[in-house]
Amino acid sequence: MHKPRMHLVASFDIAHLQYLDEQGRATQALPDFATPDALQAMYRQMALARLVDDHAVKLQRTGQLGTYPSSLGQEAIGVGTGGALRRQDIYCPYYRETGALLERGVEVAEILAIWGGYERGQDFRHAPGDFPLCIPIATQLLHAAGVAFALAYQQRHMGAEPRVVVTSAGDGASSRGDFYEAMNLAGAWKLPVVFVINNNQWAISVSRRAQTAACTIAQKAVAAGINSLQVDGNDVIAVRAAVSDAVERARAGGGPMLIEAVSYRLCDHTTADDASRYCPPDELEAARAREPLLRLARYLGHAGLWDSAREEELQRELAEIMERELLAYRDWEPEVPTAMLEHLYATLPEPLLEQYDELAAMPPPTGAS
Amino acid sequence: MHKPRMHLVASFDIAHLQYLDEQGRATQALPDFATPDALQAMYRQMALARLVDDHAVKLQRTGQLGTYPSSLGQEAIGVGTGGALRRQDIYCPYYRETGALLERGVEVAEILAIWGGYERGQDFRHAPGDFPLCIPIATQLLHAAGVAFALAYQQRHMGAEPRVVVTSAGDGASSRGDFYEAMNLAGAWKLPVVFVINNNQWAISVSRRAQTAACTIAQKAVAAGINSLQVDGNDVIAVRAAVSDAVERARAGGGPMLIEAVSYRLCDHTTADDASRYCPPDELEAARAREPLLRLARYLGHAGLWDSAREEELQRELAEIMERELLAYRDWEPEVPTAMLEHLYATLPEPLLEQYDELAAMPPPTGAS
Amino acid sequence: MPAITLVEAVTQALAYELREDPRVVVFGQDVGVNGGVFRATDGLQAEFGGARVLDTPLAENMIAGIAVGMAAQGLRPVAEFQFMGFIYPGLDQMLSHAARLRNRTRGRLSCPLVYRAPYGGGIHAPEHHSESTEAIFAHIPGLRVVVPSSPGRAYGLLLAAIRDPDPVIFLEPKRIYRALRQEVPDNGEALPLDRCFRLREGTDITLVAWGAALKETLAAAEQLSAEGVEAEVIDPATLKPLDIHTIIDSLEKTRRCVVIHEAARFCGLGAEIAAQINEYAFDLLDAPVHRVTGFDTVMPYYRLEDCYLPDMERILAGVRRTLEYPA
């Protein structure tokens, strides 16, 4: 057909935020929260996350832990996100979340226990309102929408203080209907929820480009009529700034937001994966040069806030923490067979008593690992 | 935070297409296909659809048909869409589809039989590749994506001619994950599929605005990285032009497209619904003035191509068709009880023989309606 | 006190609990102004406002998933699925999360929620509107599956379901939504979950049925009585966890049992009941447990639905066969 005349009914722009470039140079004035102390604290948390991941992978390799998903290279996303929440806010994480969990006060030993085969690891002692790590991809995004409804409801009708929920997922998760349904509801009901996508370019072996024809994940928010932003996910300042801004806007009643944090998975998908089967080595090498710790260290170094002595001191301190947590994991109280029925319902229904007794008569398992 | 600098990574525009305004005046030169004959034929099909709907509702009211969803006011969408396909293309319809089904060659009696409680109505004699009417909202959109893959596959690897699939759904369906998953796959795999949304402003009693914060349905395609367009769904020329264009682009390998056809449901959701419970009467009245038959009749009248004599003649002709089809429906061969097992599997598995015999021994049902 | 129907009893229970417990919220498709397509939520939005009685966008997976988040955060969500045939997109959230949240957080978070859905056939509805797949949900550890069969039980069991600290699938037999009226005092008294109801005493045979199938089952029992056969009729009401002991107790008297359900036979709940009777009461039985059920095929369009549903003829035939065993 010949080109007809049409009129414009809507227009959308997707913006990208960065503070530190790949060389650790500030590309613009840093936000107010970025004091030397705060930056050093973020660096410390990223370093701890990396150390935890490193040890967890080693534990797995030596048969002391089950499958483990490292967040190597994506520490800025977890730490930047976790730091943007207040204690009483709620976090609905996916499974690749070391940095954010640490920020939320989850203990390293709890994280290890989860992947070490103990449900009790999910009983976050210091983050009692947070959701457990979520394995079925994207399903946690709907929980977050529900939590957000509850928080707004409790604020408006039950006199509670304003709270916000943040939830995370991977780029692969953005192909699931759940992601879209959660955003759409959040938009329609203007819920206080922030969706953070760790775009690490891979869903196991499926590349971001094979996942969708959309050129950004951020633009997927347009479908739901909600705001979105793409941030440099290797720049912890940008992540923290974007999520903080979204969280506080949501807290003030401004509704939901989607944040796409662009990063790269510098490791296997999990310890059960072998990324060399599908990940182009040169792409991986190029990504390594953009990683978040090096970048922040460079910035801090340029600013005279970091040097090798401080790095060594930090590593010593973190090694001690790790040591302590590894012991706590090794001494983790084993679960007894009846544990599998004890928390299924609030009270064990009578018809299950017989099965309970059968489990009670069983010898505890011998050191499965 | 103070306003940071961001850079733009993507931009999207949503356009709207119209040829005839509410008074039936051309707002721009009509497309080539819009010859007097073609326009009169489209008018005829819309009038037939309206007549079928009208009779179906009456049959239901008199206990001769089950629940029925009329497409009153939305005839331009079905007729404009159905006319854009070639015979060998595939159509995956939802349930509110009288106009499109007629265009595809489905018999009125078949349509009545479906809603009259006979599976055999779905055995479209003249549209053997088309999908049956789909009741579970939005699920057909995924079938269409699968069909599109098959058509492209058969073209590329099995020497078949290029074919396209068109699928339809309502505005409510656009909230389902399926809609997004189907568009996303179609985009990622560049499939020859066109998604047509009948935005009739209601999903039963839930208004379009309560359904989503997105200001258009068309913009939901941005999430999938595919093209989209909003059309005046009461302007059959615009619908036909937009869908034809999308279909031919898809046929040529140009990939999928989403078309939002903006209209209004001028009737109850189905015969089981009472729209007066929730639909504002003034909104309904205003919408009535924009309806598609009146609009095209006015245009044709201005152009000297239509008058009350021709209208009467048309109505006489359609009434005859309707008469014949009503008889065919009344004489529809009843299903016998064993029919419910005969087509479950290609061959009845042995373990079901006993149940088959039980059904075979049953008296046929006595005139359920 | 006016006598009310089953669907009105549902409304009455929802209203009672909305009034008494500020944590209760009711949501789903068309539950607001429209009052639900079966009017189960009629008038609730007008009385309790749009903040507590909400129309959702059209997405069942979403409805199931947000209920988990709401419940974990301290609310008492009651979600409606418009028809059981449209509940399946929500199954993932029910099975993977609602049923498990308490267990995987070792009791830290829980899911006190209710998923309601009209279910069953026989109302001449279109395709996909006549499902009865309760067995799918009954197989899922951590859920409760509850089916009322009278206005009184609808009221009492729904209150219990909303107050229960764990997730409940509440399936409402829509064929009998308006089939009979009872006086149901609006006193907020819940009925016990996890307990069978003995609807009729008898000594000759035990009939187990739930939901709409009880209509024909009770009618069959009356017919049998006229013939001198006294059937005991048991409504499990809570299908999971199942109170098998009340059924076994009945078998001590009757030694013969027929299970009646609308759902397809294969891997239906009747199989579980037969298997447990076999396990717990093998020596009591004078005849095999007989199942009168829907056929193992898709529920047909409405012209044939009466052939699909167990009717009095088929129930009576099953009973006679069981009584005459071995014949």
Next chain:
Amino acid sequence: MPAITLVEAVTQALAYELREDPRVVVFGQDVGVNGGVFRATDGLQAEFGGARVLDTPLAENMIAGIAVGMAAQGLRPVAEFQFMGFIYPGLDQMLSHAARLRNRTRGRLSCPLVYRAPYGGGIHAPEHHSESTEAIFAHIPGLRVVVPSSPGRAYGLLLAAIRDPDPVIFLEPKRIYRALRQEVPDNGEALPLDRCFRLREGTDITLVAWGAALKETLAAAEQLSAEGVEAEVIDPATLKPLDIHTIIDSLEKTRRCVVIHEAARFCGLGAEIAAQINEYAFDLLDAPVHRVTGFDTVMPYYRLEDCYLPDMERILAGVRRTLEYPA
């Protein structure tokens, strides 16, 4: 001819059928370059190209749904779900469409497709990676549910499943993916669906099991044999439709039966088998049909998974109890 594992037999069958039938396409998450997380599709994309062996975006509902469209349009789609724990978003498409398309179009369109998924526990995988909910699928009219338990049966049954004109859920017991090797000639010979396999002859008791549970079941049978008890072991393989007659035939000899499955007991497939035995062979039975199964709870994280799975001890205990009945 080298001996191959069960997962290699799956690959061999897929390759055979891709080679022989241009309508066959294989797709799912990571099935391409990566060859699937269990390597079931290893090398297939290299051999048959990206047009026939495709990685999909991450959406199980989508995977289930597009297979319906492909199959209806004449292809022979074989879709992989990465783990059974992630199949549930696809249930709606399987139940509402794949299983029904032939019926609702009265044979005009059909769904010759295979949904494959690794299933079962015991590999120390994370949460949601150890599901065995075959009973849910077995309840759905119109589906076939097939579970292989050896490399030879994996090859022959998968070929049959792909060639079958109707939809098949093909569940692969991942715990025994590499547990044993067999020589499996790549001759394209399918094994029959809808037929039990008698894996061991015996006269004293009938053991019915499928998938990975056959490992312990067969071991238990050997142990029993050493004790002078000869167990007949039957693998139904096609769980729906179920060939009950081979089981009944066996009971004519043995008069006692134990069903073993990993899945939760309540409304599991064991219940259906017990119910049908009760119906067809009530008089044959010398003892109630006994079920040795997973517990009615969520499959625990890996530290306790061995307590959940039926092991040889529990199978032997169940057999002894059944043999000694009444005791």
